Amino acid sequence: MRGRAAGARHRDRGLxxxxxxxxxxxxxxxxxxxxxxxxxxxxxxxxxxxPDMARRVTEPEVLSxxxxxxxxxxxxxxxxxxxxxxxxxxxARTEFPGRRIVRxxxxxxxxxxxxxxxxxxxxxxxxxxxxxxxxxxxxxxGIPFTPAAVVLAQTFVAMPFLVVGVEGALRAAxxxxxxxxxxxxxxxxxxxARVTLPAVLPGVGAGAVLCWARALxxxxxxxxxxxxxxxxxxxxxxxxxxxxxxxPEAALxxxxxxLGVSLAVLAALREKWAFVR
Amino acid sequence: MTGEAxxxxxxxxxxxxxxxxxxxxxxxxxxxxxxxxxxxxxxTALRALAGLEPLSGGHVRVDGRDETTTxxxxxxxxxxxxxxxxxxxxxxxDNVAFGPRCRGLSKAEARARAAExxxxxxxxxxxxxxxxxxxxGQAQRVALARALAARPxxxxxxxxxxxxxxxxxxxVRAGLRRRLEEFDGAxxxxxxxxxxxxxxxxxxxxxxxxxxVQQGTPAKVARRPRTPYAARxxxxxxxxxxxxxxxxxxxxxxxxxxxxxxRGTVLVAFPPRAVALHRERPQGSPRNVWRLRxxxxxxxxxxxxxxxxxxxxxxxxxSPAALAELGLSPGEAVWASVKAAEADCYPA
Amino acid sequence: xxxxxxxxAHALVAAAALLLSATSCGAEDGRRLTVFAAASLTDVFTELxxxxxxxxxxxxxxxxxxxxxxxxxxxxxxxxxxxFAAADTATMAxxxxxxxxxxxxxxxxxxxxxxxxANTLRIAVPPDNPAEVGELADLADEDTLVALCAEExxxxxxxxxxxxxxxxxxxPDTYEEDVRAVLTKVELGEVDAGLVYATDVVAAGERAIGIxxxxxxxxxxxxxxxxxxxxxxxxxxAAWVDLVRSGSGAEVLAAxxxxxx
Numbered sequence: 036m037r038g039r040a041a042g043a044r045h046r047d048r049g050l051x052x053x054x055x056x057x058x059x060x061x062x063x064x065x066x067x068x069x070x071x072x073x074x075x076x077x078x079x080x081x082x083x084x085x086p087d088m089a090r091r092v093t094e095p096e097v098l099s100x101x102x103x104x105x106x107x108x109x110x111x112x113x114x115x116x117x118x119x120x121x122x123x124x125x126x127a128r129t130e131f132p133g134r135r136i137v138r139x140x141x142x143x144x145x146x147x148x149x150x151x152x153x154x155x156x157x158x159x160x161x162x163x164x165x166x167x168x169x170x171x172x173x174x175x176x177g178i179p180f181t182p183a184a185v186v187l188a189q190t191f192v193a194m195p196f197l198v199v200g201v202e203g204a205l206r207a208a209x210x211x212x213x214x215x216x217x218x219x220x221x222x223x224x225x226x227x228a229r230v231t232l233p234a235v236l237p238g239v240g241a242g243a244v245l246c247w248a249r250a251l252x253x254x255x256x257x258x259x260x261x262x263x264x265x266x267x268x269x270x271x272x273x274x275x276x277x278x279x280x281x282x283p284e285a286a287l288x289x290x291x292x293x294l295g296v297s298l299a300v301l302a303a304l305r306e307k308w309a310f311v312r
Numbered sequence: 313m314t315g316e317a318x319x320x321x322x323x324x325x326x327x328x329x330x331x332x333x334x335x336x337x338x339x340x341x342x343x344x345x346x347x348x349x350x351x352x353x354x355x356t357a358l359r360a361l362a363g364l365e366p367l368s369g370g371h372v373r374v375d376g377r378d379e380t381t382t383x384x385x386x387x388x389x390x391x392x393x394x395x396x397x398x399x400x401x402x403x404x405x406d407n408v409a410f411g412p413r414c415r416g417l418s419k420a421e422a423r424a425r426a427a428e429x430x431x432x433x434x435x436x437x438x439x440x441x442x443x444x445x446x447x448x449g450q451a452q453r454v455a456l457a458r459a460l461a462a463r464p465x466x467x468x469x470x471x472x473x474x475x476x477x478x479x480x481x482x483x484v485r486a487g488l489r490r491r492l493e494e495f496d497g498a499x500x501x502x503x504x505x506x507x508x509x510x511x512x513x514x515x516x517x518x519x520x521x522x523x524x525v526q527q528g529t530p531a532k533v534a535r536r537p538r539t540p541y542a543a544r545x546x547x548x549x550x551x552x553x554x555x556x557x558x559x560x561x562x563x564x565x566x567x568x569x570x571x572x573x574x575r576g577t578v579l580v581a582f583p584p585r586a587v588a589l590h591r592e593r594p595q596g597s598p599r600n601v602w603r604l605r606x607x608x609x610x611x612x613x614x615x616x617x618x619x620x621x622x623x624x625x626x627x628x629x630x631s632p633a634a635l636a637e638l639g640l641s642p643g644e645a646v647w648a649s650v651k652a653a654e655a656d657c658y659p660a
Numbered sequence: 661x662x663x664x665x666x667x668x669a670h671a672l673v674a675a676a677a678l679l680l681s682a683t684s685c686g687a688e689d690g691r692r693l694t695v696f697a698a699a700s701l702t703d704v705f706t707e708l709x710x711x712x713x714x715x716x717x718x719x720x721x722x723x724x725x726x727x728x729x730x731x732x733x734x735x736x737x738x739x740x741x742x743x744f745a746a747a748d749t750a751t752m753a754x755x756x757x758x759x760x761x762x763x764x765x766x767x768x769x770x771x772x773x774x775x776x777x778a779n780t781l782r783i784a785v786p787p788d789n790p791a792e793v794g795e796l797a798d799l800a801d802e803d804t805l806v807a808l809c810a811e812e813x814x815x816x817x818x819x820x821x822x823x824x825x826x827x828x829x830x831x832p833d834t835y836e837e838d839v840r841a842v843l844t845k846v847e848l849g850e851v852d853a854g855l856v857y858a859t860d861v862v863a864a865g866e867r868a869i870g871i872x873x874x875x876x877x878x879x880x881x882x883x884x885x886x887x888x889x890x891x892x893x894x895x896x897x898a899a900w901v902d903l904v905r906s907g908s909g910a911e912v913l914a915a916x917x918x919x920x921x
Contacts, residue, residue: 154844162805163849179850180805180833214364215397217384220414220462229410233401262834262845263810269835276837280812 079294083287091288096265097274101292104271107182108250111189112197115246118190119197120239124227126198127205138202145195152191153259160187160260184261185268189250196249197242204238205231244304251297316340316376318498319466323360324369325353332356332522333370338466338498338515345501345513347533349541353522354502358468361500363387374465374498385414390459392469396451398443404430404454405439411462422461429457433491448476449484456491465497472501473508485511506545510534518542536581536658548581549626552660560657566623568650569600570657577660584617586654587628589638590647600650602626606640620648690718693896694740696731697723698747698883700779700839700859704916705745712903719896727838728814735759735888742897745885745904747779748814752884762887762894769901773886776904777918779857780880781815781822782870784846789869791852796823796873799830799853807845807854810835815842818879819855825878843868857881862917883918 084091091097125131126138144152160167160178170176178184208231216230232239254272261268263277271293278286319338325331332353338344346354359365361372363384371380379387390411398407408426413419430439433453443451452472459467472488473481489512492499503509509516510530518526518533518541526538537543543550553562555574561567568580588594594601604622611617615629618640626648630638640646693712697705702725709721724731724741728751735741736758746752752773755761761773785793791804799806808830809816815838823830833851836842842854847867861870885904887897903909910920 157848157850161848161850177805209397211393211395212397212399214362214384215391215393216399216410216414218362218364218387218389218391219411219458220385221410222385222414225414230399233399258837258841262807263836264832264834277810277812277835280810280837282812 076294079287079291083291084284088288088291091285092292097289097292099266100269100271100274100289101296103182103185103266103269104251104293105296107185107189107270108247108253110186111193111250112243112247114186114190115194115197115250116239116243119194119242119246120201120232123198123201123205124231127202128231141198142195144192145199149188149192149253149255149257150259153188153256153261156184156188156191156256156260160184179260180262180264180268182261182267185257185270188256188260189253192253192256193246193249197239197246200242200245201235201239204235204242207238208234240304244301248297248301251293318342318375319361319500320371320373320376321361322370323357323372324367325356325360325365326368327356330356330522332360334517334519334522334524336361336500336517336524338500340498341493341496342515343492343499343501343513345503345509345516345530346519347503347506347509347516347542347545348519349504352519354504354519355470356522357519358391358470358500358502361466362389362391362468388465390462390464390467392452392455392459392467392472394471395475396443396455398446398451398454398458400443403440403442404435404446407443407454408457408461411458415462426457426461429461430454433457447480449480449487452476452484452488453491456488460495467492467495467497467499469499469501471503473503473505488512506534536579536656538579538660543581548583549587549624551580551624553578553580555657558652562624564624566602567600568624568655569652570655571653572657574657574659578657579660580655580657582650582655584627584629585615586650587626588649589618589628589630589634589640590649591638593647594649599652600655602648604646604648606642606644606646608642609635609640620646690720691716691893691896692720692722693742693893693900694722694724695743695745695900696735696739696741696888697725697743697745698728698731699725700747700857701725701745701883703863704912704918707912708903708909711908712900715903716896716899721900729754732758735890738890740890740892741888742891742893743885743900744773744888745776745883746773747881747883749775749882749884752886755886755888760889762889762891762897765887765894765898765901769886773884774901774905775882775921776885776901776909777883777913777920778880779859779883779918781818781855781873781876782858782861783853783873784843784856784861784864784868784870785853786846786849787866787869788849789852790849793853793871795871796826796830796875797828799832799855800828804853805851806830806832807834807836807842807851808832809839809842809855810837813838814881815839815855815857818881821879822855822873822875826873826875857917858919859917862915880919 122141126134157164157179159165162168162171162177162179167178170178178187212230212234213226216226221229252272254276257270258273263269263273269277271289275286275289278289317337318340319336321336323332323334323336330353334357336344346357348354356365360367363382367380371378373379374388399410405423405426408429409422412422412425417425427439430436435450435453438446438450446454473485476484485508492512501512513530515527516530516533517524518539520539520541526533526542533542534546537546537548537550540550551562551568553560553568555576555578557573558570559567560570560578560580570580602622604620604626607619607621609616609618612629616632616635618628618630620626620628628648695705705723709723712721713719728746728748731744732746732751732754735744735755744755749772756772783793783796783799791798793799793804798804808819811817811820836845839856839860843856843860843864845851846854847864858870861868885901887894887901891897913920
């Protein structure tokens with residue numbers, strides 16, 4: 036997108052009135068901001084033990100943590116979509132008493148430290164939790180220390196990103212199309228599935244990507260609620276933190292691997308979207 | 313109106329200070345145009361008929377069945393929206409098949425019906441096109457086909473020509489008229505363009521301030537408008553006054569002599585081209601003569617329209633040659649005359 | 661986890677405050693003793709600081725608690741500490757090798773500081789002990805939910821030493837990042853047992869029960885203390901070390917669950 040715009044400007048040079056120079060009062064902080072975000076990353080790259088890299092990223096523990104991270108983050112995103120899109124619809128398209136309160140509560144996980152979120156999940160779904168005790172007593176199901184707990188912790192922390200994004204998209208969408216669909220005989224469910232959802236699909240996609248990225252980087256709620264055991268609950272961020280305790284270089288390798296994989300996935304998705312759009 | 317009305321509605325909608333109160337009756341195969349300025353309530357009326365705007369009173373009956381409280385999706389209606397609102401992610405065919413699908417037809421049946429309709433609109437080769445690939449006229453036809461696909465009894469059109477550029481309007485309007493003639497249900501059309509109303513409608517209801525201020529055939533509304541807005545739309549000078557014989561005392565001052573005798577409150581209308589302008593006071597046959605002041609002069613087709621203030625305020629159409637001869641410029645005084653035979657007088 | 665990051669943030673603020681106060685006001689109306697101590701000493705040292713200020717009127721004790729290795733790193737990068745108390749001898753060795761100890765004090769008391777307390781492992785179980793855990797071997801039971809410290813952190817190293825000594829292969833359900841996180845899981849009843857320090861069991865009060873086990877002797881954590889070479893107040897610092905090693909110091913330490921030599 037940006038590349039195309041730049042190319043167009045290049046071709047038109049000479050025909051177009053050039054905009055004034057970007058003012059330094061914007062440029063300076065802009066560069067500072069970019070540097071602030073990019074430099075730590077550069078630090079990681081500089082300090083990484085490159086000759087050792089290939090061997091270290093293919094160690095079984097690393098690969099199992101990576102695989103766990105990828106599939107749990109994806110599962111958390113799917114779960115967030117299944118629950119979050121209808122929730123966003125409810126918040127954007129209906130009026131019910133307490134809607135504002137529900138809306139505020141939904142965004143709480145954005146504000147609360149994830150560790151607290153993890154503790155809260157323990158209080159509800161833990162073995163002695165409000166619901167967890169019945170799951171344990173009646174079905175013998177224990178959620179903590181399982182990959183399911185990882186998915187739940189990630190969903191708790193990441194779903195608000197999706198809900199907020201999709202709700203915004205729904206509010207911005209032209210509701211007249213929904214009216215048009217209704218005049219054609221479509222009930223609300225049909226309107227949602229065939230008109231509303233396609234219209235906000237880019238917003239849903241963007242929300243899902245944000246949700247996935249947040250789930251992938253989730254640490255606090257996961258380590259608190261799901262624990263930390265290789266292969267079942269030690270996702271990449273937990274592996275990074277654990278490695279940090281004894282071998283900072285290993286933590287660096289893990290971080291770069293996580294970064295590389297997530298960037299690759301996001302870039303692939305972007306390509307696909309650019310095509311669809 | 314002949315036979316049983318397909319649409320019989322009384323629409324009361326209150327929203328803040330605005331209040332719509334309108335009676336509408338449209339027979340089978342008839343087209344009623346709601347003509348009015350922006351904010352008059354004509355779109356509100358249309359939305360109320362569709363069920364998109366809640367009524368605060370009144371009723372909506374279609375084919376004698378009460379649909380007042382029927383949800384939008386179950387009303388026997390089809391709507392062509394102002395910007396057509398074709399679903400951008402569907403092909404033209406799927407847009408048209410949407411309604412039949414929703415009304416329970418199988419996918420194949422719905423598509424077959426949609427294809428047939430598009431074919432009838434001359435759009436067979438555009439069936440696979442996305443809405444953004446269609447021209448304005450094509451989009452309008454797809455929107456019409458979509459609205460008709462579920463076989464509605466009441467067709468509602470909201471400013472169907474507004475999204476088109478001037479160049480294509482004439483053809484599209486003629487095409488739309490042909491297709492509306494084929495529709496045997498009732499059609500209500502909302503427009504602010506008198507030409508659309510004249511060409512497309514069997515009857516015109518002039519809507520102002522939430523009320524229907526005049527209703528009649530296009531010819532009647534054009535010849536004998538009842539409000540300044542309607543008169544301006546059809547290009548007539550219009551005055552309200554009290555008649556005593558052939559003389560009408562105008563409500564805002566001034567007098568007009570007319571051909572036929574009347575008594576009581578009347579409207580007097582005459583076209584701008586019936587007004588003649590003179591430097592010297594004209595003499596002769598029975599006519600109205602006023603001393604007025606030139607407000608402005610503008611080009612109007614191959615004529616020049618001169619706006620005059622005074623009692624009464626008038627618009628006069630004269631030829632550019634006459635303008636040159638008279639040497640008129642704004643602020644100058646001039647004599648205006650209208651033959652009594654040209655001034656149409658009718659009860660208010 | 662939560663405790664740990666809270667402590668860390670607190671330590672940062674404290675360090676920043678120290679730097680500011682060191683440059684701005686000096687010791688006009690009183691003397692200031694700065695003690696860097698392992699987070700597990702928080703309660704003990706806070707109590708002792710009160711005693712110390714009573715015994716040395718006009719003296720203010722500034723305490724900076726954090727993970728031992730973090731404190732060692734701070735000292736080695738120039739943080740203004742008078743006394744360093746670590747949770748293990750290895751961390752003290754880092755400071756000895758880095759910034760170094762006060763030479764006079766070290767010559768008299770020891771080149772690697774002096775050990776003033778020791779912490780041993782306990783099996784912590786919830787008050788109702790749902791899995792009926794009685795000894796270390798019970799933790800190897802498949803059906804018992806167990807939380808252990810990750811091997812990368814100090815309590816995890818001690819855990820590994822103890823289980824090795826017992827000849828057990830305990831596979832926990834989770835490796836926690838610090839001993840407090842293990843204790844939290846026990847307190848919430850999310851696990852049936854965890855290995856924590858005796859001091860943690862004391863701190864947990866009624867929310868957890870500590871069970872002694874023989875192999876804990878193989879994994880005793882010694883707590884060394886020393887006067888640092890950068891000390892502005894070497895005499896006060898030495899006095900602090902003396903207090904910690906005194907009878908009243910031992911009393912407070914023992915009450916908190918430490919073993920005193």
